[in-house]
Amino acid sequence: MRRLNMDWNAAGRNRLMQLNELDEFRNEAYEKAKIYKERTKRWHDKNLSRKEFQPGQQVLLFNSRSKLFPGKLKSRWSGPYTEVTVFPYGSLELKNRNNETFKVNCQRVKPYLGDPIDQAKSIILLKPL
Incomplete structure (x- = not known):
């Protein structure tokens, strides 16, 4: 049916x-x-903010590996470093104080506007020795 x-x-x-x-x-x-x-x-x-860098400019480098070390107040920016070369597509060649050069991504740096950092004075101990 x-x-x-x-x-x-x-x-x-x-x-x-x-x-x-x-x-x-x-x-x-x-x-x-x-x-x-x-x-x-x-x-x-x-x-998105565009960053323009010129050779000879001083920059600070973001240290993403500082998460491994404890300390909330520790700065994750190191430097200053001097720019040697600006490559296309957002990469830079930086020079440290020992004149060693290395390449980094442009997103990991920001312009440095201050005086040179004295590492001995920047360490503040919160506990007495």
Whole structure:
């Protein structure tokens, strides 16, 4: 009885409509994700500060490995270092006090605006010896 009442053509058309709707939903989700990514990239680029460095300028270097050593008040910036070369695509060649050179990513440095740091005076002991 069930086979006699089933219309195969109508069922086929209904299935094609469902597949087309599924493709439309997928395309719409793709377009919305693309718009969201464009807006997020625009917002990120707007809030990004560009750093311009020239050779001979002094900079401070961010030490990401200082997380291994305890001490909340310890500064994570070391230096100052002198820039030797500015490479394209955000890399720098720095020179330390011993005239040793090394390359770093531009995102790990910031311009140094102060006087030379005296390491002996910058250490403050909180416990008496």
